Amino acid sequence: MDTEKKYIANVDKLIPRPEIALDVLKIVHDLDGDTTELAQKIEQDPNLTANMLRMANSAYFGHTREISSVKDIIIRLGYDMVKMLAITSASAGLLTSPQEAYNLEPRVLWNHSRACAVFSAIIAKYADSENIYSVYTAALLHDIGKVLLNRPLQSESNKRKIDKEFSTIVELERFLLQTDHARVGMALLEQWGLPDNIFIPVGYHHSTSEKEASLLNSKIVYLTNFLLENIDMQSTKQEKYCLKVEEFLEQNHALPHVPNFQANMATIIEEFFIQYNGIVLC
Numbered sequence: 001m002d003t004e005k006k007y008i009a010n011v012d013k014l015i016p017r018p019e020i021a022l023d024v025l026k027i028v029h030d031l032d033g034d035t036t037e038l039a040q041k042i043e044q045d046p047n048l049t050a051n052m053l054r055m056a057n058s059a060y061f062g063h064t065r066e067i068s069s070v071k072d073i074i075i076r077l078g079y080d081m082v083k084m085l086a087i088t089s090a091s092a093g094l095l096t097s098p099q100e101a102y103n104l105e106p107r108v109l110w111n112h113s114r115a116c117a118v119f120s121a122i123i124a125k126y127a128d129s130e131n132i133y134s135v136y137t138a139a140l141l142h143d144i145g146k147v148l149l150n151r152p153l154q155s156e157s158n159k160r161k162i163d164k165e166f167s168t169i170v171e172l173e174r175f176l177l178q179t180d181h182a183r184v185g186m187a188l189l190e191q192w193g194l195p196d197n198i199f200i201p202v203g204y205h206h207s208t209s210e211k212e213a214s215l216l217n218s219k220i221v222y223l224t225n226f227l228l229e230n231i232d233m234q235s236t237k238q239e240k241y242c243l244k245v246e247e248f249l250e251q252n253h254a255l256p257h258v259p260n261f262q263a264n265m266a267t268i269i270e271e272f273f274i275q276y277n278g279i280v281l282c
């Protein structure tokens with residue numbers, strides 16, 4: 001963990017500690033966290049509140065009357081949806097900047113992260129997961145390490161002549177920085193006090209062999225990240241997207257096994273497109 005500590009040592013300069021957002025995440029993930037406390041905390045942060053209201057008023061929910069307060073969201077959409085919207089809004093500010101070392105334009109990382117989160121929550125629901133929020137949060141934050149490694153990766157690649165080919169970005173990171181964005185992201189979220197069912201899947205979203213990678217949350221985040229990176233679901237336009245589910249599964253039999261995923265893959269993907277495109281991005 002020592003190398004990771006080096007990269008999170010000055011994190012507050014790069015990402016000022018998002019106090020309210022972290023409190024919101026902790027209340028959401030605390031089993032005893034109550035609705036009033038959550039609403040009050042959210043309302044302390046005008047950006048967070050505005051983002052949540054924008055999402056809650058998306059066409060996806062189909063309201064006739066505008067939702068105008070956090071309390072309103074709780075009454076009209078329920079506490080579960082408040083949790084989901086709170087997690088999303090609390091994470092948005094951390095992930096929208098461009099990450100040049102990874103060729104990621106502004107918002108690309110955010111769109112990828114949100115797609116991963118929506119997809120993971122649907123897969124978790126089909127897998128009868130007991131804690132959909134933890135996998136949703138883990139998927140949303142899975143690449144946060146890229147925000148921290150963007151500059152070091154860029155300066156190391158400028159400094160050194162790289163005469164080797166790397167098939168993945170993780171291999172390049174390990175070669176240049178002796179760690180990777182998954183491990184650094186895990187160290188950051190652990191330091192911020194988020195629970196282990198969130199930081200472990202973040203740390204192992206590019207691994208399949210370790211014990212930690214066999215946890216359900218880790219397998220789901222690995223799977224959604226893999227699918228979004230490999231089968232061009234990035235466009236998120238269902239009509240442009242075509243996947244022969246059976247053929248795909250045959251070619252990718254080494255993917256981690258998630259209960260009820262394979263049997264329901266086509267339906268899960270359809271649900272993903274509806275949900276992802278329906279809720280306005282914050």
Ligand SMILES: [Fe+2]
Pocket residue numbers: 142143181182205206225
């Ligand atoms: Fe990643």
Ligand SMILES: [Fe+2]
Pocket residue numbers: 112142143225
């Ligand atoms: Fe990713």
